[in-house]
Amino acid sequence: MQEDSPVQNENTPDTPHTEQPQRAGRRNRLVVLSAAALVALGLGGVAVATTGGDHPAPAAVSLDAQARAEAASRADRSVRGSSTPVAPSLSPTPSPSAVSASPTPAKKAAAKAKPKPKKTTRPTPAWVDPMPGAAVTSCYGQRWGTLHAGIDLALPSGTPIHAAAAGTVTQAGDASDGYGNSVFIDHGNGYLTHYAHQSRIAVTVGQKVKAGQVIGYEGATGDSTGPHLHFEVHQGMWNQIDPAPFMRARGVDLGC
Numbered sequence: 418m419q420e421d422s423p424v425q426n427e428n429t430p431d432t433p434h435t436e437q438p439q440r441a442g443r444r445n446r447l448v449v450l451s452a453a454a455l456v457a458l459g460l461g462g463v464a465v466a467t468t469g470g471d472h473p474a475p476a477a478v479s480l481d482a483q484a485r486a487e488a489a490s491r492a493d494r495s496v497r498g499s500s501t502p503v504a505p506s507l508s509p510t511p512s513p514s515a516v517s518a519s520p521t522p523a524k525k526a527a528a529k530a531k532p533k534p535k536k537t538t539r540p541t542p543a544w545v546d547p548m549p550g551a552a553v554t555s556c557y558g559q560r561w562g563t564l565h566a567g568i569d570l571a572l573p574s575g576t577p578i579h580a581a582a583a584g585t586v587t588q589a590g591d592a593s594d595g596y597g598n599s600v601f602i603d604h605g606n607g608y609l610t611h612y613a614h615q616s617r618i619a620v621t622v623g624q625k626v627k628a629g630q631v632i633g634y635e636g637a638t639g640d641s642t643g644p645h646l647h648f649e650v651h652q653g654m655w656n657q658i659d660p661a662p663f664m665r666a667r668g669v670d671l672g673c
């Protein structure tokens with residue numbers, strides 16, 4: 418039944434007053450203990466005093482910290498405010514568009530320029546080697562007491578013979594004086610070329626030929642010790658000249 422009485426006492430205003438003396442006693446005990454502790458420290462009291470003197474300092478620091486925090490918040494606001502309208506973010510946008518636009522016309526120009534040189538074909542030279550790759554067995558000059566009036570070019574029988582330059586065929590057939598099957602081409606500039614000892618002739622008199630065109634095939638007809646092309650240059654009919662310097666002056670080296 419005693420348990421019910423305190424509940425009733427709490428409802429009454431007098432009950433708190435009864436508890437106050439107990440709390441006051443605890444406070445007094447704490448003050449005594451704290452005083453005893455200060456006395457116990459004794460010698461350390463000086464240090465306590467110095468630390469006590471420093472107490473206002475931390476308060477000032479705390480004020481400074483608040484001021485700094487406020488300044489920092491202002492700084493962040495100022496930075497944020499300044500960073501938002503910054504132009505650099507806008508500048509990179511137009512630059513890539515300008516870069517992407519410039520290479521496009523450059524590639525088109527390069528693509529247009531490349532095919533042009535490929536379409537160009539080499540023009541046929543005015544004068545060509547009548548039998549390319551042949552070995553020179555005799556040059557123009559005195560031989561065995563007589564004039565060898567041409568250059569002998571040797572390759573296996575049947576090798577194609579090419580017109581040294583464009584012109585008109587003036588003779589095509591068996592010629593006299595041991596030339597065998599021969600072709601004469603008049604180049605229209607006072608010069609003629611003569612191709613002797615052919616095994617077979619591929620052109621006819623009056624035919625117009627181009628430089629490099631096949632006019633016949635190498636052989637050993639006529640007075641010949643073996644298959645070869647006897648090549649002559651005439652400055653006027655039957656006025657043979659040395660073919661080597663004549664052809665060399667026109668870009669063809671026959672090797673003599």
Ligand SMILES: [Zn+2]
Binds near residue numbers: 568
């Ligand atoms: Zn010869």
